[in-house]
Amino acid sequence: MIDKNIYHIRREKLIKALGQGVAILKGAPEQVRSNDTEYPYRQDSDFFYLTGYTDPGAACIINPNDKEHAFTMYVLPQDPKKEVWTGWRLSFDDTVSTYGADQALDIAEFEANALTAMKTAGTVYTNLNHDKDHQYKMLDQLRAVRKEVQRTGGGPEGLESIGSIVHEMRLFKDQHEIALMQKAADISADAHKIAMQTSKPGLHEYHLQAVMESHFVYGGGAGPAYTSIVGTGDNATVLHYIKNRDVIKDGDMVLIDAAAEYEMYAADITRTFPANGKFTEAQRAIYDVVLNAQKAVIEKAGPGVTFQELHDLDLRLLVEGMVDIGLLTGTPDEVIENASYQEYFMHKTGHWLGLDVHDLGNYMLNGKSRVLEPGMVFTIEPGIYVNSKSNAPEKFLGIGIRIEDDILITESGNKNLTESVPKEITEIEALMAAS
Ligand code: GLY
Ligand code: MN
Ligand code: MN
DSSP: OOOHHHHHHHHHHHHHHHHHHOOOEOOOOOOOOTTEOOOOOOOOOOHHHHHHHSSOEEEEEEEETSOSSSEEEEEEEOOOHHHHHHHOOOOOOHHHHTTOOEEEGGGOOOOOOHHHHTTTTTEEEESSSSSSSHHHHHHHHHHHHHHHHGGOSSSSSSEEHHHHHHHHHHHHHHHHHHHHHHHHHHHHHHHHHHHHOOOOBBBBBBHHHHHHHHHHHTOOEEEEEEEEEEEEEGGGSTTOOOOOOSBOTTTOEEEEEEEEETTEEEEOOOEEEEETTOHHHHHHHHHHHHOOOOOHHHHHHHOOBHHHHHHHHHHHHHHHHHHHTSSSOOOOHHHHHHTTGGTTTOOSSBBBBBSSOOOOOOOTTEEEEHHHHHOOOEEEEEEEEOTTTTTGGGTTTTTEEEOOOEEEHHHHHHHHETTSSSHHHHHHHHHHHTT
């Protein structure tokens, strides 16, 4: 049962920001996977955020200018012959009461009503995402309306992304969202522990992927929040390695970046551990550098600190560590200046996390890095990747290490939502030895 009040409060906020504008939103389209079968359906995050609606075939119009029907849902009509294949649909009346809509209509009426709503709108807000058909349709309609009303001086001024309002709202998680994100984090954390306990040389990367993804579903999640990365040896140095087909060899490090989606919310966790449960000297050396940076950045994260300050600290500590262990030459200042660290560390320290794994929201405000505030959730994920073709000392070749946790900013500092997954070397070795 959805708590329709949560979505009502969000729409009220949206309506304040809309002014004379109208929000005309389409749910995500279904995507063909093969011939006549589709990928599991996943609702558009903005559409879900404002409606709580997770089924395909829907749209909505949020129109503050329409006093009687400020929120109209458009859904697939009931059709017993189709429903026996794809599941029961709510009646229009039940859609109204379940989702707190002012009215629910057949999706077939959406386009014509969108056109009418545009006529009285200032700005038209819509989802500008990957649904190009919808966007072209909206532009066509906007052109048609402007042509029709141009002599009256009225009509919509332009088409704007609903994201310009909603992504800022989504950046600040409420208690309901934080609880769901903690659950996504907990399921994912347990799965990482299971993977560490399962790992042994001779297994394939996909065996670890399988035990983790099985646990995502077993724990009540929808499945992975993003394509799972399980990379052993040199594969761990490829940032988006998703083949997961290789044999895990004795002496390899295994990097796993995988997490569940729970009730639409993502977790995002990376852990790296030795396949056989025992770190070598060289693995330990790099691991300590990454762990030290990761812990220091988490320690610093809190209200009033900027995103850029976190990245600067991360970079500084990674570079100092890499110079220390002989992975880079020169002083830390020189290495940062000439950017030679980019051979081994080539991404940002983290990203917003929420309904999307790379959640939306601005990282900069007025040209400056954004100051962290309570309710924001993001990842902290330093890494060092020494691929076998790089110029590093032999002993470091083929070691890729990333450690990633999910951090909620609180009034007093932060809460690490994923701290239950071991990351200290002693903890990892103990857990793996016990299995
Ligand atoms: N799993 C994607 C990322 O860490 O950004
Ligand atoms: Mn991440
Ligand atoms: Mn990740």
